[in-house]
Amino acid sequence: MLSPWRLRLLTHFESLGTVRAVADALDMSPSSVSQQLTVLEQESRTALFERHGRRIALTPAGVRLAVHAREILRRIETAEADLAEQRSEPVGDVRIASFSSALHALVLPVAARLRSRHPRLRIVATELEPHDSLRALRRGDVDLAIVYDFADGWLPVDDQLHRVRLTSDPVVVVLPADHPLAADGPVELAALAGERWVMDHPGCYLCELVVRLCRRAGFEPVVAGRYGSYSLLLEHVQTGLAVSALPALAVDERYDVAVRELADAPVRTIFAAVPAAPAPQPAVRVVLRELTARGAAI
Known part of the structure; x- marks a missing residue:
């Protein structure tokens, strides 16, 4: 019979790719992981792994068993949780x-x-x-x-x-607190054509969305900074050196910036x-x- 513990090792191996990575993730020795995977292969009576020098990889049968293993383990967890809920x-x-x-x-x-x-x-x-x-x-x-x-x-x-x-979460305009448009109502993006912008990194969805919105408003945004962190982006706006557009939930109240509705704003x-x-x-x-x-x- 297939061991759930060894099936879990198989799913970790399928996700992480190497015996050492599985060992590190589970606080085991690589030799122990290898031994358990070998026992699983014997239990399955099927070639689950193929050797490439000192490395191993899943065979097609190993990949199929990993898919079954995830479903089996999920059902075991569901059964255990149902019992636990009945208890307390x-x-x-x-x-x-x-x-x-x-x-x-x-x-x-x-x-x-x-x-x-x-x-x-x-x-x-x-x-x-x-x-x-x-x-x-x-x-x-x-x-x-x-x-x-x-x-x-x-x-x-x-x-x-x-x-x-x-x-739901609309895109809003984020301005320095003393910006001339900070006290107005909804902002037309075209009114910010002469501003410098801070954005996410190129290729990220939000960056591409903001660029498309600016182009639709008739201008190409001048980029003053790109950040993978919204905190850094908001800090840059707070200095008064740039403006931005973000989903409303991304705006941290701890930063001294003005948040204004964007006319015809996209909503996620x-x-x-x-x-x-x-x-x-x-x-x-x-x-x-x-x-x-x-x-x-x-």
Whole structure:
């Protein structure tokens, strides 16, 4: 009979790619990992690995078994969580992948709220962009992914995943506090044609979106800085040296900047995604319910 423990080692190997990486992740020795994978191969009576010098790789049969293993392990976790819920309350780790502004506005507040209500339930958060979050969810590396979609075909459709709408988030203009337009109502982007801009890195969705909006307004933005961190971006605006456009949830209230509505602003919808089957574990359902309530409040 196949051992669930060794099946879990197989899924780690399929995700991480090397025996040493699996050993480091699980605090084991490489020789112990190799030994357990060899036993799994014997249990399966199938060639799961092929050797390339001192390295091993999965055969097609090994890849297929890894897919089955993730489903088997997920069902075992569901059964264990159901039993735990019958005994007392939701327990265990709920692994969430999310983009940064949703971590700040949704995930961390929910984690803090649940800590007092369900002390044996723990949220383990990882910052990932939506496409990477969905890949991690499909692999079984996380239990829940928080993603956004501007309804423009950017985010792939996957029938194996179930989406739950959390909230909507418009793009806003971020200005220095003493900017001439800081006290006005909605801002027309064309009014900022002569400004210097700070943006995300080229190739990132938000950067490309802002550039498209500026071009649609009739100008090419002059870029004064590019940052992968919204904190640095907001700090740059705070100095008075540039302007920016960000989703509203990305604007941290600790920075002394002016936030104004953008005329005809694009709006992104924020979703939580979970596997369509099997049904989410009880702990995941509790977290999803709290995320939905938090999103509705926002």
